[in-house]
Amino acid sequence: MTSKSDERHFELSINGNRHRVTDSYPGESLLTVLRDRLGLTGSKGACEEGECGSCSVLLDGNLVCSCLVLAASVTNCSVVTVEGLGGSTDVQTAFVESGAIQCGFCSPGLIMAATNLLERTPEPTVDEIREGLAGNLCRCTGYGRIIDAVQVVVQQRKNGRS
Amino acid sequence: MPVAHPRSIGELTELLDEESHTVLLAGGTDFMVGLNHGSTRLAPDDLIVDLRLVAELSTVEVDYQQQVLRLGAGVRWDDLLTAPIAEIAPCLSQAARTVGSHQIRTAGTIGGNLATASPAGDGVCALVALDATLVLTSSRGQRTVAVSEFAIAPKKNVLERDEFIERVDIPITEGWQGYSKIGTRNAMVISVAGVAVVLSSESNTCRIALGSVGPTVILSTEASQFAGTTINWEIASITSADLETVVEMTRASATPIDDHRSTAAYRKHAVGVLTKRLIEQGLTTLRKSL
Numbered sequence: 001m002t003s004k005s006d007e008r009h010f011e012l013s014i015n016g017n018r019h020r021v022t023d024s025y026p027g028e029s030l031l032t033v034l035r036d037r038l039g040l041t042g043s044k045g046a047c048e049e050g051e052c053g054s055c056s057v058l059l060d061g062n063l064v065c066s067c068l069v070l071a072a073s074v075t076n077c078s079v080v081t082v083e084g085l086g087g088s089t090d091v092q093t094a095f096v097e098s099g100a101i102q103c104g105f106c107s108p109g110l111i112m113a114a115t116n117l118l119e120r121t122p123e124p125t126v127d128e129i130r131e132g133l134a135g136n137l138c139r140c141t142g143y144g145r146i147i148d149a150v151q152v153v154v155q156q157r158k159n160g161r162s
Numbered sequence: 163m164p165v166a167h168p169r170s171i172g173e174l175t176e177l178l179d180e181e182s183h184t185v186l187l188a189g190g191t192d193f194m195v196g197l198n199h200g201s202t203r204l205a206p207d208d209l210i211v212d213l214r215l216v217a218e219l220s221t222v223e224v225d226y227q228q229q230v231l232r233l234g235a236g237v238r239w240d241d242l243l244t245a246p247i248a249e250i251a252p253c254l255s256q257a258a259r260t261v262g263s264h265q266i267r268t269a270g271t272i273g274g275n276l277a278t279a280s281p282a283g284d285g286v287c288a289l290v291a292l293d294a295t296l297v298l299t300s301s302r303g304q305r306t307v308a309v310s311e312f313a314i315a316p317k318k319n320v321l322e323r324d325e326f327i328e329r330v331d332i333p334i335t336e337g338w339q340g341y342s343k344i345g346t347r348n349a350m351v352i353s354v355a356g357v358a359v360v361l362s363s364e365s366n367t368c369r370i371a372l373g374s375v376g377p378t379v380i381l382s383t384e385a386s387q388f389a390g391t392t393i394n395w396e397i398a399s400i401t402s403a404d405l406e407t408v409v410e411m412t413r414a415s416a417t418p419i420d421d422h423r424s425t426a427a428y429r430k431h432a433v434g435v436l437t438k439r440l441i442e443q444g445l446t447t448l449r450k451s452l
Contacts, residue, residue, distance in 0.1 A: 002166050002167065002168040002169070002173045002174075002176070002177050003166070003167050003169075004164040004165065004166045004167070004209075005164060005165050005167065006164055007164050007165055007210070026204045026206070026208075027197040027202075027203075027204050029194060029197070029198060048195070048198040048199070049195040049198065049199065050191055050194075050195065050262065050263075050265065050266055051350060053263060053265055056265055062268040062269075063264055063265050063268055064265050064268055064269045065191075065265045065266070065269070067194065067198060068189075068190050068191050068194040068195065068265075068266075068269060069190060069194070069269070070165070070187060070190055070193075070194060070197075070210065070212075072165045072210070073165050073167075073187060073190075073210065073212045073214070075165075076167070076215075113264070113265070116264075117264075131349070132264060134263050134264070134348075134349035134350060135262065135263020135264055135265045135266065135349075135350060136263075
C-alpha cells in the first residue's frame with residue numbers, strides 16, 4: 001500500500017529536530033517552508049530556479065537547492081541547513097578569516113557547497129573547487145577569496161590543525 | 163492534495179491506474195521552477211506522485227549477454243558520471259557533466275530530462291545518438307519507444323496518463339562517442355546548440371544527434387548515413403570533402419529558431435562546427451587504437 005502524506009500539514013526533520021509544518025500551500029518549496037514558516041532564514045532565496053545556489057542545503061547528505069525541493073515530498077528525509085553547522089566549523093572560520101564574505105548573501109549557500117565538496121573531495125584542485133562551487137553565484141564577485149578559503153581548510157585539515 | 167510515496171513499480175503502477183489526476187515528481191529541477199514562478203499550477207485534486215523511493219527506478223544493470231546497459235529512469239546526473247555508465251556510455255556522462263551544477267546533478271534524473279521533452283535536453287541528445295530505447299510501463303503492460311520518437315514537441319511526449327518511464331536501454335557498442343555543447347559560459351548553462359556523435363566500429367555506422375535546433379532533439383539521419391558510408395573504417399578516416407558534406411547535411415537537418423538564447427543562423431552554424439570537431443576527434447582517437 002502506497003503511503004501518502006498530507007500536502008498541507010506535515011513534519012520535517014531539520015538539523016536533527018522534527019518540525020511541524022501547518023497550512024503549507026500546494027507546491028510550496030522547502031526553501032519557503034524553512035524561511036517563512038520555520039524562521040530558519042540562513043538559507044537565502046534569490047532566483048528560485050536553481051541558478052544561484054544561495055538556498056543550498058543537504059538533503060540526506062546530498063547538496064541540493066532547497067528552492068527546487070517540494071517540501072511535502074521530503075517528510076522522510078533529513079535536512080541540514082547552514083544553521084545546522086553551528087557557526088564555527090573550520091569552513092565557516094576560513095571564510096571569515098580569508099575575507100571570503102562581503103555582503104554575505106551567498107555565504108550560507110557557498111559554505112554548504114564548500115562543506116559538501118570537501119566531504120566528497122577532501123583535497124580538491126583549484127579546477128575542482130571552481131567546478132564544485134559552480135552552482136553558487138557571488139554577486140560581489142569575491143570568488144578569489146572564496147577559493148582561497150577552501151584551500152585554507154584543505155591545508156589546515158592536512159596539517160591536522162582543524 | 164496529498165503526496166504519494168510509492169516504493170515499488172507495482173505500487174506505482176497500481177496508483178496510476180486508480181488515480182486520475184496525477185503529477186509525477188522526479189528530481190524536481192524543472193517542475194519546481196514552474197511552480198515557483200507560477201507557470202505550472204497544481205489543481206486541488208492533483209495527486210503528486212514522488213518517484214524517488216521507487217526502488218527499481220534507481221537501478222543500473224549491465225548485461226553483456228544482451229549487449230545492453232539498463233538505466234532506471236530515476237538514475238541521477240551524478241550517477242551518470244561514474245562507472246560503469248561512464249565507461250559504457252561516455253557521451254551520456256559528458257552530457258551529464260554539462261547539466262546545471264552539483265546541486266542540480268544530485269537531484270535531477272535522466273527520466274525527468276526525457277519527460278520534460280525539451281529540445282535542449284543534454285541527456286536526450288546523447289541518448290538519441292546512442293540509439294537508446296525507453297520502456298514505458300502502466301497497468302496495461304509495457305511498451306518500448308525509441309528515445310528519438312518519445313518527444314513530439316517542446317514539453318510534449320508520448321506518455322499516456324497512467325504511464326511512466328521505467329528505464330532506458332542503451333546498446334553497448336565498440337567505438338567512440340562524444341557530446342559537445344555551446345552556451346554562454348562554461349557552467350550552469352542551457353545549450354544554445356548541442357551535438358552527440360556515436361561512431362560504432364563494429365557495425366561501421368555513425369549516429370549524429372542535434373540539440374536545441376528544432377522542436378525536439380533531432381536525429382540527423384541523412385548526415386549519419388552519409389558519414390557511415392564515407393568513413394574508411396579500416397583506417398578510421400574520412401576525406402575533408404566528405405566531412406564537409408556531412409557538416410552541410412547536419413546543418414540542413416536542423417530547423418532552429420531565433421529566441422532569447424541565440425539566433426537560428428548561429429545555431430545552424432554551430433551544429434556544423436560541433437559535428438565536424440566531434441567526428442575529427444572520434445576518428446583521431448580510433449586511429450590511435452588501430
